[in-house]
């Protein structure tokens with residue numbers, strides 16, 4: 020088995036084992052890492068299922084709290100359906116008219132017909148069924164000669180004959196009142212004299228439809244009569260060819276079929292459904308987009324990634340959750356659609372529209388995923404979403420109608436327009452609306468061939484489009500990035516990335532493109548060499564992070580060849596001015612960014628290869644509070660705990676412990692938006708602590724806190740440092756002094772110094788600060804006295820009787836100074852005096868100023 024295979028199978032086994040318990044790292048030994056990182060057994064990753072479940076619960080909770088939006092969602096469907104109902108009602112009331120029954124409509128006046136009027140050479144041979152009211156059967160046996168001269172028998176046309184005109188009329192009338200077969204037309208002979216050539220007949224036609232199946236309910240007056248030529252042509256051919264008299268005397272009249280009682284309605288709603296249902300079914304698009312963009316805008320997605328979120332779990336959970344929302348909307352849509360009695364729902368087979376809507380739900384989510392990549396702000400996404408949806412629906416329906424309204428529009432054009440998914444949806448709804456409008460019986464799934472002919476292409480097109488949209492999204496979201504990273508790693512790993520630390524020696528540094536631009540300080544260099552051989556929990560090994568620039572901006576080297584190590588039980592203070600590269604280092608450590616060069620190992624796992632393992636043992640508290648306003652403190656903690664595999668009693672206990680740890684046990688039930696700034700900071704630290712990490716990254720955890728909250732949080736950090744490696748970035752020297760055993764100061768991405776706090780003060784402080792306060796008259800005297808006492812004294816400032824000096828360490832004997840000053844205090848009229856060591860703040864300022872001067 021090769022290395023890759025063995026790693027995979029071990030990973031699978033450990034994932035299976037971890038099914039029943041939260042992911043707990045097993046690394047807490049005295050000697051933590053026996054082997055070089057790249058050959059260690061991989062730690063299990065956070066599980067997809069746990070993350071999926073945590074995300075689903077979180078989304079559900081947030082959705083439940085959006086009461087206004089939920090009500091709006093439900094109401095919108097109902098309002099649209101009600102609106103259509105009102106339109107139909109108004110049209111019925113004011114535009115439709117009642118139809119009185121007429122079982123025997125009067126024929127129009129008879130007229131003489133000449134052959135030129137009735138001879139249709141291209142008339143198809145009729146295969147429809149016709150009714151005849153007289154003894155016409157004998158004519159059927161005569162042959163008909165077509166234009167081309169081939170013989171055609173009238174017998175191919177089915178017919179039924181009746182003994183009288185009345186019985187024919189009655190049968191036709193009944194065929195409309197009962198659900199029986201409906202003929203296309205009938206001939207009612209008043210006179211048929213074969214010998215004299217006198218013929219008089221009425222042609223009865225069903226003006227409601229050209230086909231026999233189209234007039235189930237009642238007759239309509241606007242139908243076409245395309246079948247007439249067939250009928251008439253057949254009869255006339257027979258007459259001309261078989262009546263023996265040379266002078267034909269034909270009189271014919273048209274007569275409508277009998278009319279049954281009813282209403283002639285204009286089914287205006289059927290023509291509006293395409294657009295209105297489309298709007299309704301697009302309505303969730305902006306909501307889907309906004310929820311995705313919200314997490315992007317507030318950096319929540321990035322932080323979740325830093326906390327170990329697997330992108331696949333994230334997108335699958337959004338997909339499933341949004342689809343459930345869509346189904347919920349569909350249920351409301353169906354309930355009211357059926358309740359309001361829309362023909363669309365009643366007449367078409369359920370499967371015909373359900374299938375369309377089910378596929379469209381997927382298409383909608385795919386569109387929302389893709390569009391959400393375009394926006395960074397919720398506001399822009401919502402404006403674009405709402406206006407865009409209406410524009411999209413109207414434009415696609417107008418475009419579809421314009422390009423396909425002509426008779427004989429080629430299929431290719433219809434398919435081409437449907438490349439816009441909204442146009443395909445519009446087309447599908449329109450087909451079903453037209454098939455179920457008044458006078459039509461809807462699409463029936465029992466005639467599968469017909470159903471597939473009508474709707475098959477729409478389903479197929481939407482289905483393919485959905486797959487393509489998801490594919491595009493996957494490419495834009497991940498694949499390209501993965502391919503790019505893989506290619507970069509391949510091409511650079513040889514020279515820039517050292518898998519085995521033993522390969523690194525000082526010469527390697529010079530080989531690197533990111534070699535130090537100037538001689539690096541001794542302490543920094545010593546740390547670089549130390550960390551290579553160390554077993555520290557965090558090992559930063561020659562890390563360089565370069566952000567790619569663009570046309571207007573050059574590349575930005577945020578971190579430059581940084582090496583440092585942090586061991587268990589150590590809280591390392593990472594100091595530096597704004598933009599120094601602290602957050603970038605933390606981000607690389609937690610996997611948000613890949614290192615450009617160099618590497619970081621956490622408990623032996625490399626950020627380049629074992630990020631999944633790193634996320635099970637490390638946690639980060641970001642610089643800004645990234646929490647969901649509508650979740651409570653407890654729910655926020657539950658979310659991160661679930662992501663790390665905690666369930667049931669273990670979850671409850673862990674959340675309670677953490678709430679207590681950060682001093683929020685009484686406020687867990689409050690929503691985050693009701694928290695003060697300090698409480699938010701504490702819950703953020705809680706979110707980082709909830710998974711009991713081996714390595715804790717705290718990025719300015721106390722920024723913006725009042726002194727008392729700050730001290731409370733310090734206690735939490737101090738307590739938690741005991742069995743963890745903690746990296747703390749801060750701008751507060753007081754905080755660094757209170758919490759950190761070692762400090763590193765970074766400026767412009769380069770580590771300037773590293774060491775223990777006290778050591779740095781001694782090293783970088785010029786010595787001591789001396790100050791005194793005296794009466795105005797004696798100031799000069801005291802100044803002269805102290806200058807004699809401490810020859811290296813340098814006046815910093817004098818203000819309102821207080822004089823401040825700096826004095827170097829050389830030649831200073833503190834006990835002698837104390838003695839002399841106390842002895843002469845009264846005589847010199849000194850009210851107060853003091854001597855103190857240089858503060859960390861001064862060290863920091865000195866180092867950053869030096870760095871600025873040398874750069």
Ligand SMILES: Nc1ncnc2c1ncn2[C@@H]1O[C@H](COP(=O)(O)OP(=O)(O)OP(=O)(O)O)[C@@H](O)[C@H]1O
Pocket residue numbers: 566567575576577595596597598599600601602603604642
């Ligand atoms: N995604 C990014 N793209 C481009 N440049 C970036 C990006 N993130 C950070 N930078 C740049 O990298 C440099 C280091 O930024 P970083 O946020 O790490 O500094 P910092 O020390 O954390 O500062 P602060 O104390 O203000 O948080 C800055 O110049 C910043 O503008």
